[in-house]
Amino acid sequence: MKNRYEVLRVIGMGSYGIVYLCRDLNTNENRVVKQLRPSKRRKEVEMFEHEISILRMLNHKNIPELYEAFSTNGSLFYAMSFIAGDNLEDQIFLRENTFNENESLLILSHLLDLVDYLHKKNIYHQDLRIPNMLLRNKELFLIDFGLSKHKVVPFHSSPNKHDEILEMKLQDYFDLGEILLYLLYTTYSSKGKKALPWTEELSLEKETVYLLKRLLQLKEPYSNTTEISTDLQAALKATEKRN
Structure with missing residues (x-):
């Protein structure tokens, strides 16, 4: 996954996405990485990109912080802060x-x-x-x-x-x-x-x-x-x- 994130486990699975708990190999910190399933239609891609755009607007300690969005092997991903709880x-x-x-x-x-x-x-x-x-x-x-x-x-x-x-x-x-x-x-x-x-x-x-x-x-x-x-x-x- 971009040679940066080591998948530790799957922590969520929805109708159009998979959520992983990962270790950021650059910082050695835990991150949450969300993946859009590659088989999804344009509407789901737009929803995924919209969610990323919403997270970019937010800066609050009680809301996940977006780190980056990227694509690998035809799949879209974004990485955000991990909140234990x-x-x-x-x-x-x-x-x-x-x-x-x-x-x-x-x-x-x-x-x-x-x-x-x-x-x-x-x-x-x-x-x-x-x-x-x-x-x-x-x-x-x-x-x-x-x-x-x-x-x-x-x-x-x-x-x-x-x-x-x-x-x-x-x-x-x-x-x-x-x-x-x-x-x-x-x-x-x-x-x-x-x-x-x-x-x-x-x-x-x-x-x-x-x-x-x-x-x-x-x-x-x-x-x-x-x-x-x-x-x-x-x-x-x-x-x-x-x-």
């Missing part, structure tokens, strides 16, 4: 870790900071899910920008463009709500219980319920991350008082 999906389902209300809100707070950073760069992740988040010593990292969108609305643009941006923002906000709900359910046991709506199954502070309802668009949706942050801080204070 378990993704949230493995923490919940393999390690059976649980997160109480306060811990769940704290994770959301870290994630919201990252979403705010992206949105200020006119980047919308569009794939905020527990497999795409790594947790290491209570520090959250966001990965996988394959479905991310970069959109800048010119000052004099059509209402349709503004609607498109709003839709992408609301998608990210909705995903934040789903992640929070997922985390909150880690402490809930459904054994022998009849399935009910989350508002009845979970015992939550009213501030957390309000936050969730707006994120999930059951009440008036949020219009920006500042609004979300205000309500999130109120929910955190309520859980801290209880504890």
Whole structure:
């Protein structure tokens, strides 16, 4: 692989790419190298190149750093920093870790900071899910920008463009709500219980319920991350008082 990266193991395999943990022979550091399968069509090549272009725009300690993109024997690759840590999906389902209300809100707070950073760069992740988040010593990292969108609305643009941006923002906000709900359910046991709506199954502070309802668009949706942050801080204070 470019005579620079020694493959240590495969750490991920998707429909159009393979992700390797590699050793950089120049620096002796671990890197993550993503490969686009060589048989893929032009659309997949464009998506791969788009992901590289998104990563080039980012410079945040909790997001992988892109080092280089290259091609070898007809395959496209890019190398990025390796972040040690378990993704949230493995923490919940393999390690059976649980997160109480306060811990769940704290994770959301870290994630919201990252979403705010992206949105200020006119980047919308569009794939905020527990497999795409790594947790290491209570520090959250966001990965996988394959479905991310970069959109800048010119000052004099059509209402349709503004609607498109709003839709992408609301998608990210909705995903934040789903992640929070997922985390909150880690402490809930459904054994022998009849399935009910989350508002009845979970015992939550009213501030957390309000936050969730707006994120999930059951009440008036949020219009920006500042609004979300205000309500999130109120929910955190309520859980801290209880504890």
